[in-house]
Amino acid sequence: MSKPLEGIKIIDFTHVQAGPACTQLLAWFGADVIKVERPGSGDVTRTQLRDIPDADALYFTMLNSNKRSLTLDTKTQEGKEVLEKLVRESDVLVENFAPGALDRMGFTWERLNELNPKLIVASVKGFSDGHHYEDLKVYENVAQCAGGAASTTGFWDGPPTVSAAALGDSNTGMHLAIGILTALIGRGQTGRGQKVAVSMQDSVINLCRVKLRDQQRLDRVGYLEEYPQYPHGEFSDVVPRGGNAGGGGQPGWVLKCKGWENDPNAYIYFTIQGHAWEPICRALGKPEWISDPNYATAQARQPHIFDIFKTIEEWLADKTKYEAVDILRKFDIPCAPVLSMKEIADDPSLRASGTIVEVPHKERGSYLTVGSPIKFSGLKPEITGSPLLGEHTEEILAELGYSKDQIGKLHSAKAI
Numbered sequence: 001m002s003k004p005l006e007g008i009k010i011i012d013f014t015h016v017q018a019g020p021a022c023t024q025l026l027a028w029f030g031a032d033v034i035k036v037e038r039p040g041s042g043d044v045t046r047t048q049l050r051d052i053p054d055a056d057a058l059y060f061t062m063l064n065s066n067k068r069s070l071t072l073d074t075k076t077q078e079g080k081e082v083l084e085k086l087v088r089e090s091d092v093l094v095e096n097f098a099p100g101a102l103d104r105m106g107f108t109w110e111r112l113n114e115l116n117p118k119l120i121v122a123s124v125k126g127f128s129d130g131h132h133y134e135d136l137k138v139y140e141n142v143a144q145c146a147g148g149a150a151s152t153t154g155f156w157d158g159p160p161t162v163s164a165a166a167l168g169d170s171n172t173g174m175h176l177a178i179g180i181l182t183a184l185i186g187r188g189q190t191g192r193g194q195k196v197a198v199s200m201q202d203s204v205i206n207l208c209r210v211k212l213r214d215q216q217r218l219d220r221v222g223y224l225e226e227y228p229q230y231p232h233g234e235f236s237d238v239v240p241r242g243g244n245a246g247g248g249g250q251p252g253w254v255l256k257c258k259g260w261e262n263d264p265n266a267y268i269y270f271t272i273q274g275h276a277w278e279p280i281c282r283a284l285g286k287p288e289w290i291s292d293p294n295y296a297t298a299q300a301r302q303p304h305i306f307d308i309f310k311t312i313e314e315w316l317a318d319k320t321k322y323e324a325v326d327i328l329r330k331f332d333i334p335c336a337p338v339l340s341m342k343e344i345a346d347d348p349s350l351r352a353s354g355t356i357v358e359v360p361h362k363e364r365g366s367y368l369t370v371g372s373p374i375k376f377s378g379l380k381p382e383i384t385g386s387p388l389l390g391e392h393t394e395e396i397l398a399e400l401g402y403s404k405d406q407i408g409k410l411h412s413a414k415a416i
């Protein structure tokens with residue numbers, strides 16, 4: 001099966017998570033992604049949080065599948081010449097170095113554009129160009145704090161809290177991938193490349209837009225009726241942390257199921273969808289609530305929503321999270337078990353859909369990784385293991401026209 005991005009050559013000058021997540025996605029869909037890494041060390045994640053001595057860490061392998069690895073010291077004259085050749089033959093260069101690092105290496109946007117006017121140059125930075133923090137180096141949690149996620153996550157009586165989901169890293173990579181694909185379509189129309197820039201702060205803000213919605217509602221009316229603070233608590237002038245409240249118009253909460261005393265994940269998420277009130281009452285064995293004026297409307301329920309959740313927990317007390325969901329799904333109630341990573345790793349549905357895949361690796365044996373969350377009718381992304389450091393250096397240099405002799409000279413100059 002041919003893949004839509006076949007023929008697109010990408011210089012993957014990325015490291016850690018935000019950039020690699022973007023280029024990995026493009027590699028799954030057929031692009032030839034050449035990961036350029038410093039000789040001897042490579043991407044820092046190869047050695048971070050190692051679980052097997054001397055083998056590439058899962059941090060690296062899970063973000064760099066389907067790529068080729070070229071070691072190149074782009075600070076040497078010889079290395080720069082190789083990179084220039086690669087730039088002339090490539091469609092996209094992706095990087096997420098600290099602000100100014102690519103310029104210091106001698107590869108400004110102007111220089112890259114001069115070398116190859118069709119090249120798309122895609123960058124991740126912590127903050128956007130011109131922002132008063134534009135010079136900052138940024139990691140995941142810094143972006144979550146600067147993007148509004150931390151101030152709105154967690155419980156009202158605790159500190160700002162970061163999410164385990166990589167809102168700053170992988171999420172920014174996904175935004176960048178959309179930008180690159182858009183620029184590729186644009187190049188089809190104009191024949192020219194362009195600069196595509198995504199900041200981690202902006203990408204987090206994009207996912208926090210409902211909280212900006214809430215800030216404006218709060219400014220106007222002084223309260224937010226779907227938050228636990230309403231109607232018994234107090235609101236200040238900023239969007240509060242809402243614990244596990246539903247972010248939209250449907251109240252919801254994480255509720256205890258059988259076994260919660262010993263299992264930290266024996267919970268379900270339960271949503272009270274307005275028009276599903278009748279089936280909820282029937283499922284809970286509370287048909288009298290259907291017409292009770294204290295319960296019949298969403299507005300009437302809100303002042304005692306936590307009493308309602310408590311009643312639901314009583315109903316859940318003798319049911320496992322799976323049993324509960326199996327009953328509730330028959331009533332069309334939006335809910336799900338709280339799944340642990342162990343349960344996700346073993347889930348047969350996720351294995352069957354290719355969302356969780358086991359891939360081979362030359363040093364590690366096989367490992368689990370997350371496959372494409374995007375499913376196509378005409379493409380089944382095949383996930384392959386990540387490359388070893390410099391595994392494809394000679395192959396890529398030969399494709400660029402370097403002879404064995406010239407490759408030997410690059411070795412001697414410590415450029416590869």
Ligand code: COA
Nearest residue numbers: 016017018037038073074075096097098101125126137138
């Ligand atoms: N050959 C020679 N030099 C190389 C090289 C190569 N193949 N690859 C990288 N380098 C150099 C860079 O040019 C840079 O040199 P300089 O500082 O002398 O200009 C140096 O390696 C280090 O790059 P830097 O990006 O500063 O790494 P860092 O480890 O200090 O910082 C981050 C890491 C992630 C904080 C930083 O890269 C960053 O803020 N990136 C943008 C935001 C981002 O993507 N963050 C999320 C990561 S998940």
